[in-house]
Amino acid sequence: MATRDFQGKVVLITGASSGIGRAAASAYASQGAHIVLAARRESQLQDAAREVEALGVRALPVRCDVTVEEEVHRLMRETEAAFGGLDILVNNAGLGLYGPVEGFSEAQLRQVFDINFFGLVRVTRAALPLLRKRAPGSQVVNVSSVLGHRGLPLLGGYGASKAAVNLLTESLRAELASEGISVLLVSPGLTETEFRDARLSAEGWKQDAIPLNAMSSATVASAMVRASRRKRRETVLTLPGRVMVLANRWVPALFDRVARRIVNPAKAP
Template structure:
């Protein structure tokens, strides 16, 4: 990025040790922002922070499990003491879940909602005092195209991202009078460690999806562009946009298509 439109701005990214989070950290840094990287893996975070600092900005790495209130409070204290405030919060940390709804466990569903929904609420609420009063402040919530349409064998994950979408809409209207913009970015299939860490219902595993995946860097580029423009909703990948439109205009037909899409599945012994 030739210009540095986020120069001297402070951006906090959760789930920043790999994948979309790490790519976003570098993309915002290239745009001139100082970056706070939060995740559980401290060794990966410190390595990521060095990569970010090599781009000529400041980086702060903070080990944080966003499902723990005390960790989130510590994170915000570190941001406040180091930078004095926050301009952009990127809620990126997330967890996947695969398998039919009747086969996933209640514990698995609770884990997914704890990270994808409750942690997003927890971090956002804690960050608001640091965002208030900062001109152009933003909250960027990373959802998924699957938050716009439930698919078979992904119902638990889809439900968590649909909750993110609804919370984003509510938060957007609640914070608008204060000048804090709330944006939603919905990636499609992305090359990252996400599938490696995803939970599976017992006896279920997904084979490779026959779709071209975006790179994490492409997602990050589109995220920063949406952030720069203040775009409310960004749905990424052409298949993702087609899916959302098909579900809106021909939902019955898309039900049948979705059923066929669920076929490339294997059951483990």
């Protein structure tokens, strides 16, 4: 019989209507967890909730924009009313940005940081009282990117937001350790999701197909649940992602040349 390591636990996932967040909802639910699904798109959110409930657990879909303080606090109130507390928070909501540093606008960069970084801070701070109710043993899982470990040309704005997440994760981990709350970092590489379609782009810029194999959202979700089960503090996904991080550490000048080839940029017509 399959193990259900998170039987009866409550997991809240932001950005849960599609991609990695939706896959993570199903992955945790398959291990017996009840799921709070937070996202902005109502119809997709309801569909994801039905998928979760089909796995025999409870699902609470809550429309929430992580950039709006009141909506975040409403999310926590509804979570507490339904479940009394929270075992695992997965900060997954994110927005991409493509283009050179001189090309994207300050408004675009602020929008990306407001979701990827400040949204994560906003949700985490609001969730801490609920996580403390289930401590020791509760968790914060922050979804970053390999680009938070190593910047690539034309992806600097997005990578900067994720690098901020990485550093915040380290600080938060130390701050909460004495309370028995684990803080984990999961850094996927290129993933097959709607993410590239929804991201912002500098005016006049587009990205052709990247010459790398993309992993599936389900693969990322499985790795996330595995890291959560083992309380692994940091997970960098796929061999190319780990090689990229190591190459940047040991031979950064060489990897600079490789990085220019990976991105394969093209100006929009």
